[in-house]
Amino acid sequence: MREFFVFVRKECYHIFRDKRTLLILFGMPVVLIVLFGFAITNEIRNVKIAVLDGARDVHSRQLVNRITASGYFTVSSYLHADKDIEPVFRQGEVKMVVVIPAGFSHDFYHARKAPLQLLTDASDPNTGTTLINYANAIILQYQQELTGEVKLPLTIHPEARMIYNPSLKSVFLFVPGVMTLILMLVSAMMTSITITREKELGTMEILLVSPLKPVTIIAGKVIPYIALSFITALTILAMGFWIFGMPVKGSMLLLLLECLLFCLAALSLGILISSLTNSQQTAMMISMMGLLLPTILLSGFVFPLESMPRPLQVLANIVPAKWFIIILKDVMLKGAGLRQVWQPTAVLGGMTIFFLLLSVRKFKTRLS
């Protein structure tokens, strides 16, 4: 047992000696959380629009005022002819052009129908659609102001309730995502690199002929990284809680146990990778392409799984991160207990055992 602790201490020295990597390890979650929390949003705010006002009457001016007063849009230029539209779009700053034809007020009051055209730069389709939806709502409101509210017969009111996240915050999505990503990075990538480094430098041989058992060596290598993962996981949870108000409705103990389970799964993957290769560079590339990319892409963290083609959805089932994110969301936001999350937990546990067995087997064969 004493030897084991000495070995763990040696690992810790290795980790703490490489200041740059350590800095990035702890800096990464903070930077990612801040970026996702503040910078990465799809919200519409101060989008630059251009106005081609052919009417120049009271109502057209009022309408433009309403549109800018909403805070969603700012008018960056007034155009004078149809042919000006194309160049402003091509310059790339203006995302929408409001075209008000001549005689806007007149048409509204006398023809009872005033045409208005919204042109959006749909090279980004989602922004294009959202802009039109927002502008439409403002125009509709203005129209109601002018006419007074008209009660239409036979009206169905859809009444919405947003469950679990009434204010539609995106933090509920990215905190679990960033946590998964960092745990994967620390547990799998760092482990695979640290073990292959011993191999690359030839020190693995020395360790293997020492009285330490292979299992002890691996456990000793892995335990400091579990500790590191835990510290980062707690940092992320704390930041989520205090900065963004992300609740932990379920049991904290269960949450930490699940984190441990995921760490184990990631570690076993890391050990598996290190048993496949002898070079750090290859280990890094495999963890990058084989673990980190799927964790980002196929876990439902950045892109919704539902809108992917079927083969990718099926493929996503073998990505441990997908199951971990489900567990995290259920425990943190829905307050689910083990009874509700036993299924993803079982899948994750099964994966862990499978990878552990596989990596132990692989590792043993390398010894002989």
Next chain:
Amino acid sequence: MRTIFFILQKEFLQVFRNRSMLPIIFVVPVVQLLVLAFAANYEIKNLSVDVVDYDGTPWSRQLRDKLLSSGYFSLHRQVHNPKEAFEDLEANRADLILTIPRHFERNLVRENEVKVQLLVNAINGSKAGLAYGYAAGIIGQFNRQLRLEWLALDEDDGPQHINVSYRYWYNPHLNYKFFMVPGILVVLVTLIGAFLSGMNIVKEKEMGTIEQLNVTPIRKHHFIIGKLLPFWIIALFELAFGLAVGKLVFGLPFEGNIAWVFLFAAVYLLVMLGLGLLISTFTETQQQSMFITWFFLIIFILMSGLFTPIESMPAWAQQLTLANPVAYFVKVIRMVMQKGSGWEDIKHYFGIMLMLAAVVNSVAVWNYRKTV
């Protein structure tokens, strides 16, 4: 000149000899392009709905069918007990529950208004917002249709209104891939430029062969040009290859002159290669170099407007993107390919890119002299 040529020859030999490098340069990007283009998709489709229909009249059924035939929603199941539906929502089997109250049809006719309830699983906020938007839109459509049929009203007969029509320019079918694929190409080119160049130089350091190179008559600028030029060529080749794949597989539009894209890429790569060189000057091992590059790239890419528009960022973040080379290239490649922007539109960005290239490379070269 001859010296550079020989170093180039050596570098190319080394790149093509490394068995694990070749797939990284040629196979992985194509796979990434294909997978990313399908995975990086913010289109919301196939939302699963549970319907609780207490009414069971023709109108309530029509409303349900209208919702399901829109293409955005698919029925998970129709239940009678709201509890079961809520369990589905809790277990993520349903994204949305539509509850149609008892006497929906009767009350609609008698009282002229009626409420239907939509419960949305809002953990993914933006998805929930879109889901509600779609559902509300479809219900509104159904409502208008019903009004026309039941009251035999004419649209033009209604009260005064502003008749809004819209057009989606440059991408009328709202094809998300036309938007994403050029952006993904930027990421691929960036990875080659920044990662491989930096690691390549650090490798010489780690193995100690850089000392040997230093005592040869090779001049510093020979060495740097010889080290970076291969990746410049490979990355440009990669861009051409990716564009071809994009054209063949996704039918990517080429509205503008593609030469502008390549010209811009050529300068952009100078920035990225310079960054790789800079990182290689203050790292000792490949592991460090890789980590630091990864750190910077993930920030650059997240802040580039690739996935979320730059305009949505807060002011401080927008200021930061002014120094982000990835953001400029993403913007320019989209402008040229989708909108057909020309020299007049991109020359401003081109100038900034040239300046960035000059700054990054001079810092890198200056730092390089000092360390060796």
